Amino acid sequence: MKEKPIVYQFFWWVCLACPIILYFLFVQVYGINIPYVDDHGLKGFIVKFYNSSSLGEKISAVFAQHNEHRIGLTRILLLIIYTLKNEIDYKWLMWLGNGFLLGILGLFVAFFKKNKISYWYLLPIPWILFTLSNQENTFWGMASVQNFGIVFLCMWAFWELENERIAWVLVLMTIAVFTSGNGFVALGIIMGILILKQNWKQVGLVLGLSVILFLAYFLSYQKPPATPTATLADWKDLIKAFMAFVGSYADVTIETEISNRVLKAIALGGLLTTIALFFITQNLPFDLASKQLKISKKWPVFLLSTLALIFLSALMVAWSRLIGYGFQTILTSRYKIYSILLSISVYAWLLSVLQPKHQNKLFLIVLPLSILTFINGFWQSISQIDYHYKNLTTNMFNWTYEDLSGRKNTPTQFNYANPATVFDKLVPTLLHSDFSNEPSIALEKAVLENGNIAIRGTGDFRFPWLDPDNGVYLLAKSDRRAYLFPLRCLKSSIKNVVIQQAIFSPIFEGQIPDFEFQAGVYHLGIIVVDNQHSRIYQTKDSIEIKANTNKKIATNW
Incomplete structure (x- = not known):
């Protein structure tokens, strides 16, 4: 500089x-x-x-x-x-x-x-x-x-x-x-x-x-077991999937309809691909006049190879994932790194060929867009990030306590220590109490439908941000064991984020697959965590799981 x-x-x-x-x-x-x-x-x-x-x-x-x-x-x-x-x-x-x-x-x-x-x-x-x-x-x-x-x-x-x-x-x-x-x-x-x-x-x-x-x-x-792959008859969908893959960086509204997400990704993918193809044609190692191979000493191998890796990866993912998994997987965040790198590579190439005054114009356009996209990426992803954290902590509770005795399921063949969580102090209460003395909360919905336990409710709480434990959890307890599951709190309005520093609202909901449970009748409760302080609420609702339907997935590991 x-x-x-x-x-x-x-x-x-x-x-x-x-x-x-x-x-x-x-x-x-x-x-x-x-x-x-x-x-x-x-x-x-x-x-x-x-x-x-x-x-x-x-x-x-x-x-x-x-x-x-x-x-x-x-x-x-x-x-x-x-x-x-x-x-x-x-x-x-x-x-x-x-x-x-x-x-x-x-x-x-x-x-x-x-x-x-x-x-x-x-x-x-x-x-x-x-x-x-x-x-x-x-x-x-x-x-x-x-x-x-x-x-x-x-x-x-x-x-x-x-x-x-x-x-x-x-x-x-x-x-x-x-x-x-x-x-x-x-x-x-x-x-x-x-x-x-x-x-x-x-x-x-x-x-x-x-x-x-x-x-x-x-x-x-x-x-490994294969999922259905595309055929040449699917060429229209394959083109869409390819463009959506390379343009998935534009998929910044992940809580909207998948069709709208795909259209935005295809739009960016089409733009980036067009610019990238122009770059590639400008750097073809051939002299069309003499029809001979001709490579410049400054041939941009780094960017050309990076683009080739991105495009070939897009083709393979579109071919192998579209039919079996659909556009939801094409746009999954695991693959976004390729679209991100395509965006950066196109930007880097344009800077390398533009005159200084045009470089500055490009920079003044791209910098604010990149900052806004970064902020929007946080806003759109925070619900998934927050739920992922809570899902891990509750899963750990569920596999650690497989009955109500309080005995821990601790590995003996390797060294691994469960990290401390907000539930550690609650274990005796969760396993041994019937919660009849706890305050009650009325759930708007608590039913078993289409293989899922559907939960919805509203509380009188709000949660400060950047504390991943804060939130609402479902407690399901039978006479044999207790389960914990995170519930999704809907995001607050921008106004509440600014004034109350509360990203999530008091409205909560969840869909828990019934195969997560052993057979039994489960009485439902709600746990609210706010700044490391936990409150347990009883409900009048219960769910009967007649049989565990979990099917073990075959793996080679």
Whole structure:
């Protein structure tokens, strides 16, 4: 950054650091050391690794298949954490996984430096990159390492490829393949780039590595249960899904109808794809006049390869996920990182080709838009983030106390300590009291319908923000056990957020699947947590679950 008055420098540093600090503040507040979904598979890995008697068995455990991937990097990082702390800590995985976003930012800093772009124009990038729209990856240990890690490693390899450091490319691609299967896509892109550059020695090195990695990856590979995939007859929906995937950064109103969300994503996807295709055509390695291969010394390998990774990933997700899962999955926050990177890549390319006066105009448009999108990403995602945290804490209670005796279901094969939660002090009351002496609250709705327990009610409470425990929970208790489940509090108006600092209103509701319960008659109660103070309310409602309908999902981990 050129030397500017101290006020400008101060503004630059504040504007650059603000989204990063806010993002990691949320990781600290809403991240918790409780396994989520596939995280549970890491417990089995720790047991298998430490019970293995030979080095070969331990290596096999590290690189064993997990669904369709081999998540060696995730497991190695977990082993490091386990060695340092002598226990599993999923929140440390979150910190490491989210740290890859800093690496991505560093790559764009290097791009700006190499292309002599003023660092002043870097400011929109952290506002775009460190968005809470990434929520699923952000607050899920395994997913943050895998999904943020794979794009960082691939982009780093592309950067090294542009700078002709092939040794680093080979190392990074080896790690990438054993982070996510998408590493093979990046290998193919790198191979294509080297073939176009006619660097046959490096082609041979990458080809040799690819063969070794392919054999190591697929020699004992077992195809997981497949969902229906698209066919060519679905081409119209595939185009929509592709555009929605690459434009999902525009999906900032996630509580609206899916059709409206898809239209917004397609609009941004179409715009970004059009600009990206123009960039690609401007950098085709061919001289159309002489019809010969011609590559400039300044060929933008980094951005071209990044765009190829984004577009190929979009094609694969659209093909494999659309029919079985629908547009809801196409727009899921796990995949938004690709649309975010497309937005940043297009912005970076435009800065690299525009004249200074036009660079400034672009910057003055993109910076306020990126800040507004960051704020809106928080507002639209906070309900899901808050519910995710509460769902983890109540799930931990439910698997820890499997009856009313107070005996804890504590693992003995590995070290893991349940984090402290707001319910710890309530355990004796929750397990042994009938709540007949507690104040009562009337629920507007408490019925079993379509396989879900539907709950709705209104209280006289409001909750200050940035305390993830604050909220309303359902207590369901039979003569055999007690369950806790979070209820969603509807968001307050902007007026109440400003005046009362209350993001959530006193209106609460929930849909709890009946397969979460053992058979029995459950009396319902409500728990309200406000600034670490807990209140229990009895209700007149009860629900009968005739049979547990939970079906175990087959996994390879």
